[in-house]
Amino acid sequence: xxxxxxxxxxxxxxxxxxxxxxxxxxxxxxxxxxxxxxxxxxxxxxxxxxxxxxxxxxxxxxxxxxxxxxxxxxxxxxxxxxxxxxxxxxxxxxxxxxxxxxxxxxxxxxxxxxxxxxxxxxxxxxxxxxxxxxxxxxxxxxxxxxxxxxxxxxxxxxxxxxxxxxxxxxxxxxxxxxxxxxxxxxxxxxxxxxxxxxxxxxxxxxxxxxxxxxxxxxxxxxxxxxxxxxxxxxxxxxxxxxxxxxxxxxxxxxxxxxxxxxxxxxxxxxxxxxxxxxxxxxxxx
Amino acid sequence: xxxxxxxxxxxxxxxxxxxxxxxxxxxxxxxxxxxxxxxxxxxxxxxxxxxxxxxxxxxxxxxxxxxxxxxxxxxxxxxxxxxxxxxxxxxxxxxxxxxxxxxxxxxxxxxxxxxxxxxxxxxxxxxxxxxxxxxxxxxxxxxxxxxxxxxxxxxxxxxxxxxxxxxxxxxxxxxxxxxxxxxxxxxxxxxxxxxxxxxxxxxxxxxxxxxxxxxxxxxxxxxxxxxxxxxxxxxxxxxxxxx
Numbered sequence: 001x002x003x004x005x006x007x008x009x010x011x012x013x014x015x016x017x018x019x020x021x022x023x024x025x026x027x028x029x030x031x032x033x034x035x036x037x038x039x040x041x042x043x044x045x046x047x048x049x050x051x052x053x054x055x056x057x058x059x060x061x062x063x064x065x066x067x068x069x070x071x072x073x074x075x076x077x078x079x080x081x082x083x084x085x086x087x088x089x090x091x092x093x094x095x096x097x098x099x100x101x102x103x104x105x106x107x108x109x110x111x112x113x114x115x116x117x118x119x120x121x122x123x124x125x126x127x128x129x130x131x132x133x134x135x136x137x138x139x140x141x142x143x144x145x146x147x148x149x150x151x152x153x154x155x156x157x158x159x160x161x162x163x164x165x166x167x168x169x170x171x172x173x174x175x176x177x178x179x180x181x182x183x184x185x186x187x188x189x190x191x192x193x194x195x196x197x198x199x200x201x202x203x204x205x206x207x208x209x210x211x212x213x214x215x216x217x218x219x220x221x222x223x224x225x226x227x228x229x230x231x232x233x234x235x236x237x238x239x240x241x242x243x244x245x246x247x248x249x250x251x252x253x254x255x256x257x258x259x260x261x262x263x264x265x266x267x268x269x270x271x272x273x274x275x276x277x278x279x280x281x282x283x284x285x
Numbered sequence: 286x287x288x289x290x291x292x293x294x295x296x297x298x299x300x301x302x303x304x305x306x307x308x309x310x311x312x313x314x315x316x317x318x319x320x321x322x323x324x325x326x327x328x329x330x331x332x333x334x335x336x337x338x339x340x341x342x343x344x345x346x347x348x349x350x351x352x353x354x355x356x357x358x359x360x361x362x363x364x365x366x367x368x369x370x371x372x373x374x375x376x377x378x379x380x381x382x383x384x385x386x387x388x389x390x391x392x393x394x395x396x397x398x399x400x401x402x403x404x405x406x407x408x409x410x411x412x413x414x415x416x417x418x419x420x421x422x423x424x425x426x427x428x429x430x431x432x433x434x435x436x437x438x439x440x441x442x443x444x445x446x447x448x449x450x451x452x453x454x455x456x457x458x459x460x461x462x463x464x465x466x467x468x469x470x471x472x473x474x475x476x477x478x479x480x481x482x483x484x485x486x487x488x489x490x491x492x493x494x495x496x497x498x499x500x501x502x503x504x505x506x507x508x509x510x511x512x513x514x515x516x517x518x519x520x521x522x523x524x525x526x527x528x
Contacts (some may be wrong), residue, residue, distance in 0.1 A: 028421060028425050180297075183303065221411070228340045229341075231296065234295075
């Protein structure tokens with residue numbers, strides 16, 4: 001029988017992710033992949049998995065899961081009060097799991113997205129060279145009750161040779177977002193360039209894996225551009241004054257002026273922000 | 286000396302190469318030439334090059350050590366290159382059913398443009414549309430060459446759901462929705478052909494530089510083609526395009 005994680009309760013929003021889909025942007029396929037790469041790397045490193053082994057990305061309210069076979073797991077990123085059966089467990093540690101154990105989550109304490117890694121990685125379908133879930137590409141787009149996520153059971157006792165992995169949780173709470181000028185940054189009048197750097201922006205409720213809209217507006221008269229390339233971390237400014245930060249599942253092209261581009265590290269920081277939290281841009285050139 | 290191309294960094298793992306802000310086949314030829322050059326240069330799997338109307342984007346899967354020295358490498362490639370012509374251009378013939386069941390906005394376009402429905406269809410199937418690039422959704426082709434008489438503004442209020450295969454027009458563009466999605470274009474027909482198949486290699490048969498020509502099919506033919514497609518028996522008509 002195959003080893004599987006059975007989904008008893010789906011929670012708010014969870015997806016299987018790895019580093020994403022590479023080489024298919026020219027067909028209009030989003031890159032996808034984990035929102036927070038630091039947490040993915042940490043969780044996989046703890047289990048001595050391959051760096052890009054597929055994990056479950058869990059947003060705020062976690063699922064309830066049951067394991068059919070023994071394995072090891074590690075959770076990194078946000079702290080969402082995980083429990084194995086009835087015992088509280090820690091993030092960033094190897095956790096032994098026996099057949100029939102259940103994993104559940106409670107109150108989100110720090111951060112927004114937690115990453116559940118499993119020994120050897122989740123063995124869900126690989127489509128276009130990635131296991132990352134995306135509507136229309138993979139069979140599933142979010143975790144539902146009754147889903148079964150295959151993994152490879154770890155038979156017998158595994159030696160406890162796991163290296164202790166350092167995880168610096170400070171990025172979960174920082175509000176400084178490092179950015180570079182985007183292709184259309186120079187079209188902004190000085191006043192707006194200053195405003196971009198002096199404003200504390202709040203995360204609006206329009207935030208998901210595709211994009212995150214900021215709550216404060218920037219009145220502007222920028223012309224739209226001829227549809228051009230965008231990347232995760234591109235900050236678009238709409239004619240209506242909305243700032244939209246594109247995230248991992250973003251489209252490959254767009255027609256709004258691209259005023260900023262986030263540093264890679266800042267994408268991880270933003271992945272851990274919740275509605276209402278504030279951030280500010282720190283421009284590097 | 287022309288100001289173009291402009292070579293800019295886009296964060297820590299992107300290099301954007303911008304050409305003249307125009308939409309033309311001449312520029313597309315130039316872009317595809319350079320794209321090809323870059324792809325020959327970057328053979329590692331972790332680098333990807335895409336084109337749009339007037340830009341190329343080189344994106345690296347991970348941030349690279351020194352993006353600025355990488356920019357110099359790219360500049361050198363551009364200085365050395367000579368422009369060739371688009372190679373292996375193909376023309377694809379796509380069936381479109383303009384039956385009233387699919388042509389949700391044909392009536393409206395007819396009134397607004399003061400054209401008979403037949404005239405609209407005729408104007409829509411006549412051009413050899415140029416495929417500039419694929420973006421927006423998997424398999425969504427950005428097509429150039431829509432007749433000026435058919436240019437019409439998008440809907441003020443986008444529809445919540447447009448059917449898979451819907452053929453629409455908006456401003457100076459026409460295109461096919463590769464899957465059902467919200468959208469603001471005026472819809473005049475439906476194309477049963479799958480433009481994106483995740484199980485095929487490559488997942489899209491039509492690519493930048495190719496040509497597309499529509500032909501009309503009746504509702505009955507549409508259904509026959511759909512049936513053939515689901516049985517994997519439909520052969521998309523294509524031939525080499527010689528300009």
